[in-house]
Amino acid sequence: MGFLNTIDISATGLTAQRLRMDTIASNMANIETTRTQNGQGPYRRQIVLFEAVKPTVGKKFGRVLDAELSKMRGVRVADMRELSPEESPFRRVYDPSHPDADADGYVNYPNVNVVEEMVNMISATRSYEANSKVIEATKAMAAQALTIGQ
Numbered sequence: 001m002g003f004l005n006t007i008d009i010s011a012t013g014l015t016a017q018r019l020r021m022d023t024i025a026s027n028m029a030n031i032e033t034t035r036t037q038n039g040q041g042p043y044r045r046q047i048v049l050f051e052a053v054k055p056t057v058g059k060k061f062g063r064v065l066d067a068e069l070s071k072m073r074g075v076r077v078a079d080m081r082e083l084s085p086e087e088s089p090f091r092r093v094y095d096p097s098h099p100d101a102d103a104d105g106y107v108n109y110p111n112v113n114v115v116e117e118m119v120n121m122i123s124a125t126r127s128y129e130a131n132s133k134v135i136e137a138t139k140a141m142a143a144q145a146l147t148i149g150q
Contacts, residue, residue, distance in 0.1 A: 047083060
């Protein structure tokens, strides 16, 4: 694996974590949104699912192993979806004066938990920093390799 492949793999991680951070920020910004633009109820928490980018491989074990090691491609977003109320129920608050209150006086607020979002934000930040450090280290190694012949 060349050093450029390492930078490409880390770049996919940077891109994926940036999208994750954007999604977390959107979740936190809509924590009090009781009615979406289409009028379908409160905002629903969104999550990003990642998957490894798998290269195509041959049939023999040696070729498979070599192909896996030499063609690592990184990570990509497999899916970005909203959590349903069954997976993560809405927060119900009694406020009969609210315009979105139901017949019993309860308002459905988004299924966003600030603590969970903050933990996810810290995780995404750390992952982003780790990928950034890999790129920095790769560039430093390449610069040192260029000075060997001097």
